[in-house]
Amino acid sequence: MSADAPPPARAGNGLPAAAAAAATVLRHTRERRPGELNLKSCELLHPLIALFHAETMRTASPWDVVAYPIYEDTYAQVARHLGVPVEELVLCPGSEPAIALLVRAFAPIRIVAHAPLFEAWERYAQLYGCAVHPVPPREDGGRLDVADLITALRGGPPSLVVLTQPHGHTGQVFGAGEVTALAEAVSAHDSLLIVDTCYLAFVAGGEATVQATTGLPHVVRVNSFSKAFGLAGARIAAVATHPDTADYLLRFNPESALSGIALTLLRAALRRPDVFASIWTDVRRLRDLLASKVERALPGWLARPSGANFVTFDVPSRAQADLVYVGLLGRGIRTRNLSGLPGLPAAVRISVPSEHAVRCVVDALDGLPGGQDARQGSGGL
Numbered sequence: 001m002s003a004d005a006p007p008p009a010r011a012g013n014g015l016p017a018a019a020a021a022a023a024t025v026l027r028h029t030r031e032r033r034p035g036e037l038n039l040k041s042c043e044l045l046h047p048l049i050a051l052f053h054a055e056t057m058r059t060a061s062p063w064d065v066v067a068y069p070i071y072e073d074t075y076a077q078v079a080r081h082l083g084v085p086v087e088e089l090v091l092c093p094g095s096e097p098a099i100a101l102l103v104r105a106f107a108p109i110r111i112v113a114h115a116p117l118f119e120a121w122e123r124y125a126q127l128y129g130c131a132v133h134p135v136p137p138r139e140d141g142g143r144l145d146v147a148d149l150i151t152a153l154r155g156g157p158p159s160l161v162v163l164t165q166p167h168g169h170t171g172q173v174f175g176a177g178e179v180t181a182l183a184e185a186v187s188a189h190d191s192l193l194i195v196d197t198c199y200l201a202f203v204a205g206g207e208a209t210v211q212a213t214t215g216l217p218h219v220v221r222v223n224s225f226s227k228a229f230g231l232a233g234a235r236i237a238a239v240a241t242h243p244d245t246a247d248y249l250l251r252f253n254p255e256s257a258l259s260g261i262a263l264t265l266l267r268a269a270l271r272r273p274d275v276f277a278s279i280w281t282d283v284r285r286l287r288d289l290l291a292s293k294v295e296r297a298l299p300g301w302l303a304r305p306s307g308a309n310f311v312t313f314d315v316p317s318r319a320q321a322d323l324v325y326v327g328l329l330g331r332g333i334r335t336r337n338l339s340g341l342p343g344l345p346a347a348v349r350i351s352v353p354s355e356h357a358v359r360c361v362v363d364a365l366d367g368l369p370g371g372q373d374a375r376q377g378s379g380g381l
Helices: 017-021 047-059 072-082 095-106 119-127 146-154 176-188 243-250 260-270 273-297 318-330 355-366
Strands: 089-092 110-114 132-135 159-164 192-196 219-224 237-241 310-314 347-351
Touching (some): 047 273, 072 237, 072 260, 089 095, 089 243, 095 119, 095 219, 110 119, 110 146, 119 132, 176 192
Parallel strands (some): 110 132, 110 159
Antiparallel strands (some): 219 237
């Protein structure tokens, strides 16, 4: 700021006006409760994951802690994993910082996204002065339609258009043709498409749905390693985009918050695609098992088709959703009550990290009012 530049506008409490305008944004915190089974956050708590990362930590070098990290080897491995050149990548400490980076880098701009959308988009939109245009699900069944995103896009100025593949609340998977059509519409509107693929590994053949669009000048892929590789605590993600966009984003130095331990854990995981592919296959099996068991235990509950590591159930009434959510919480199982969100008048989301977790849910439901014995039948729990 030059010496004769006016000072920033300030609100009555002494804060800069921008900070005062964002005062309604709540600070995001987490709490871990001893003994509680967290099936809300969709962490990959598969038993093989803990064993794998424990072995990596056992053999990690002290230099991963005492020295500043070097990124080149990790960039090379992530590039091979995502099938893109290194110059198209930006490493970030998790997908939420990646979202913050993108909003900050292109603000002020309109953000067009299916509703409900990941809360981070709304948080950073408010902090950086961006308008959010939520696109609701279809009224006939609550399906999210790419055509509705395109209509909303064309009705306003150039925008950031967000597609979560698969969707983070419902698990809905979009086909390759839908993703390509959206990318073409975004390009024609001089806009930018953000494809969030944090759950994509749990979709059989999921990479084929985004291959044709990754790296295009008007497309950014945000790929967290928290869900698919069990690295939620390590905090690491990759942004894949056109080299010019990657170069611009790197000017914000998002790598600086990455730790050497996070890089080591990710490199070790990427060296063993066979281990993680088998875990993703098992998660798909557990997803189907949970859906069938819950539908058996709770008549009227309907599992939505899901490509993620969770199942979202449509529930006959919000009162029943609330009752089951509270009942499971009282038995030490935390799920996510989605009731009241757009297209989800009464719904509960439950993640599927392990067979033990499925068994815990089934046993707990059996003890709730209205719950039926779901331990018999397919799956043998």
